[in-house]
Amino acid sequence: MASVHKATTLVLMFCLLALGRAEYLKYKDPKQPVAVRIKDLLGRMTLAEKIGQMTQIERENATADALAKYFIGSVLxxxxxxxxxxxxxxxxxAxxxxxxxxxxxxxxxxPIIYGIDAVHGHNNVYKATIFPHNVGLGATRDPDLVKRIGEATALExxxxxxxxxFAPCIAVCRDPRWGRCYESYSEDPKVVQSLTSLISGxxxxxxxDSAGRPYVGGSKKVAACAKHYVGDGGTHNGINENNTIxxxxxxxxxHMPPYYNSIIRGVSTVMVSYSSWNGVKMHANHFLVTDFLKNKLKFRGFVISDWEGIDRITTPPHANYSYSIEAGVGAGIDMIMVPFRYTEFIDDLTTQVQNKVIPMSRIDDAVYRILRVKFTMGLFENPYPDSSLAGELGKQEHRELAREAVRKSLVLLKNxxxxxxPLLPLPKKAGKIxxxxxxxNDLGNQCGGWTITWQGSSGNTTAGEWRARLLFPVWISATVRLTCGRDKDS
Structure with a gap:
């Protein structure tokens, strides 16, 4: 009887040992190389799980149930x-x-990767530090300043x-009629190249030796996104989303040089432009997205669409959605920003893969790139927010950095x-200015678009004189009377 009991115990121990070995998952082991972890995880995934990773949905739709049911890879x-x-x-x-x-x-x-437009500070968030837009930072010609702004933004x-x-915008604005010129550092590609230092921040x-691989240096840094690939600042007559001829x-x-520098800096993602190049929509441009960006430039991060960018491949948008999905995913876009109609996207893409319209190799390439970014930035080890960083939002040091940026962005056209x-310098003890x-006297206009809301707003929450003293504390004596007005009669 004792021998039977002993044998049973040995068999049970062997089974438990075997079970323990079977449950070892390489992709969950941070000691394994990233490539090994990706390959292990990718090999375990179903088609539904892969397509879910390629899907980015809007916050409003991102319930815990929806994320779990559709295996959603990203939220914005x-x-x-x-x-x-x-x-x-x-x-x-929370x-x-x-x-x-x-x-x-x-x-x-x-884990999901949550994205947001933080294009001049964490601009969607109340009490975050707002920095000058890129057009102002371009005027500073100061890559170190821009890098420090990137560091502060990452913390917030x-x-x-x-x-x-979703930053930085590295458009080279060639026509001031373009409504998004304020998001461009300069019309000079060399200036834009130098200010890709924001990515390093x-x-x-x-x-x-990163060689085009994405890089995120720890839990106090964020994945960046170079946008909008490519030629968005060169459209005909400066018309937004138009044709770059x-x-x-x-x-x-x-238009391409800033992307060379972004890839050298290890940018994690590249966002595709709504615009076209010589009549071909960028969201459907296989040559520029796959042949050039991925293959020639050796970009190893993932390519993401713009907001409903797949829909806009056709005119009117969403006119032939199956074609748009085939063209966009086939061109090499890895993550699709489908804020609201995500179930339609998932169903259609699934059908196209099952019918071999889109090859599984294209899906695997997309998911491999997405997982590479997630593993590289440590999301599997640290998926949740770090509560100790809450105090970084609107930090005084960041506000002082913003004031430095505003001062350095000023351009003297005529003195x-x-x-x-000369009119300047003004006497520090002038009676009136x-x-x-x-x-x-309009704080909203000074901050511009992408401030709390998409287009920003006009108006004030702070007295104009007080704002001026905050921006130029060394230059303006306390005895000086400041008058802020909208016209010459103020």
Whole structure:
């Protein structure tokens, strides 16, 4: 009887040992190389799980149940999309936490990556630090300043539990009629190239041998996104989302150089432009997305569409959705921003893969790239927000950095009637100073678009004189009377 009991015990121990070995998952082991972890996880995934990873949906739809049911890979906040008006850092983090719980409850427990437009600071969030837009930063010609702004922005974005920023915009604006010129650093590609330093601020300094691989240097950094690929600043007559008519040499010498630098800096993602190049929609341009960006430039992160960018491949948008999905995914877009109609996208893409319209190899390439970014940034080890960072939002040091940026962004076009009769510098103890112009006493206009809401707003919450003293504390004596007005009669 004792021998039977002993044998039974040995068999049970052997079974438990075997079970323990069977449950070892390489993709969950941070000691394994990233490539090994990706290959292991990818090999375990079903088609539904893969397509879910390629799907990015809007915050409003991202319930824990929806994330789990469809294996959603990413969530975003569009401009003005917030958990509550004037939501705190803690409220944002709590929202991200609940979503992450839904994603992690799935069979494989793949975390979501939450993205947001943080294009001049964490601009969607109440009490975050607002920095000058890119057109102002371009005027500073100061890559180190821009890098420090990236560092501050990364901390504030992480303070709300978000690990991914849709920034920087590296458009080379060639026509001032383009309504988004303020999002461009310069019409000079060399200036734009130099200010890709924002990426190093957001993500950290990539190793010299990164060779196009994405890099995110720890839990206080965020994944960056170079956008909008490519030629968005060169459209005909400056019309937004229009056609960029230029030969290959012009495209590569004017609009492409900032992407070279972004890839060297280890940028994690690239967002495709709504615009076209010589009549071909960028969201359907296989040559530029796959052949050039991925194959020639060796970009190893993932390519993401713009907001409903797949829909806009056709005119009118969404006119032939199956074609748009085939063209967009086939062109090489890896993650599709489908804020609202995500179930339609998932169903259609699934059918196309099952019918071999879109090959499984294309799906695997997309998911491999998405997982590479998630593993690289440590999402599997640290999927939840770090509550200790909440105090970084609107931090005083960041506000002082914003004031430095504003001062350095000022451009003197003319100093008085002649060099013999300069207007500046003004005497520090002048009796009165008039600050004039349509934006002189309008904080909303000074901040511009992408401030709390997508287009921003006009108006004030702070007295104009007080704002001026905050921006120029060293220059303006306390005895000086400041008058801020919209016209010359103020």
């Amino acid at each position: 906040s569009g401009g003005g999309s917030v958990p509550a008006p004037q939501a705190s850092a803690q409220a944002w983090a 929202m991200v936490t609940e979503m992450q719980k839904g994603a992690l409850s799935t069979r494989l427990g793949i 974005v992480r303070a709300t539990g978000i690990p991914y920023a 957001l993500q950290g300094d990539a190793p010299a 230029i030969d290959t040499h012009g495209l590569l010498s004017i 008085g009637k002649s060099s013999y009769a 008039l600050v004039a112009g349509s934006h002189a």
